[in-house]
Amino acid sequence: xxxxxxxxxxxxxxxxxxxxxxxxxxxxxxxxxxxxxxxxxxxxxxxxxxxxxxxxxxxxxxxxxxxxxxxxxxxxxxxxxxxxxxxxxxxxxxxxxxxxxxxxxxxxxxxxxxxxxxxxxxxxxxxxxxxxxxxxxxxxxxxxxxxxxxxxxxxxxxxxxxxxxxxxxxxxxxxx
Numbered sequence: 001x002x003x004x005x006x007x008x009x010x011x012x013x014x015x016x017x018x019x020x021x022x023x024x025x026x027x028x029x030x031x032x033x034x035x036x037x038x039x040x041x042x043x044x045x046x047x048x049x050x051x052x053x054x055x056x057x058x059x060x061x062x063x064x065x066x067x068x069x070x071x072x073x074x075x076x077x078x079x080x081x082x083x084x085x086x087x088x089x090x091x092x093x094x095x096x097x098x099x100x101x102x103x104x105x106x107x108x109x110x111x112x113x114x115x116x117x118x119x120x121x122x123x124x125x126x127x128x129x130x131x132x133x134x135x136x137x138x139x140x141x142x143x144x145x146x147x148x149x150x151x152x153x154x155x156x157x158x159x160x161x162x163x164x165x166x167x168x169x170x171x172x173x174x175x176x
Contacts, residue, residue: 002093018057089137148173
């Protein structure tokens with residue numbers, strides 16, 4: 001079975017630190033958690049309190065409570081919802097989890113279901129898990145990467161301001 005901690009470390013390398021890019025539809029973000037999309041996340045209270053300190057945002061990384069909340073957020077909101085603990089192959093689980101973080105759970109689940117040929121409802125249930133685990137991992141990773149790239153192209157066509165993220169997204173899509 002796949003290991004959340006390995007997948008979580010991958011997410012941290014992709015999501016970076018603190019940012020507040022005006023072109024990002026998520027607005028203010030920390031380690032990939034977007035304030036506009038996750039406004040109720042408890043970590044924002046901690047971050048707002050630390051904004052008054054002179055070494056902000058560097059101080060964020062040393063706050064153990066905040067780091068715990070980030071890990072818990074990713075486990076509950078993304079990993080558990082894509083059935084990460086039930087997926088046999090680590091790279092497959094990491095890829096589905098990473099795309100869920102980047103594009104949403106239902107989008108990632110739906111693309112995974114498309115790849116394995118299970119019913120596409122955007123929810124990872126027992127049938128989807130079985131289909132994923134029965135699919136050859138290398139073939140899944142390749143087909144899933146193609147589907148992710150298609151999704152990113154569609155996003156950029158719909159929202160041209162997102163084009164500046166395109167090559168980073170593609171790089172992320174092709175790495176397990």
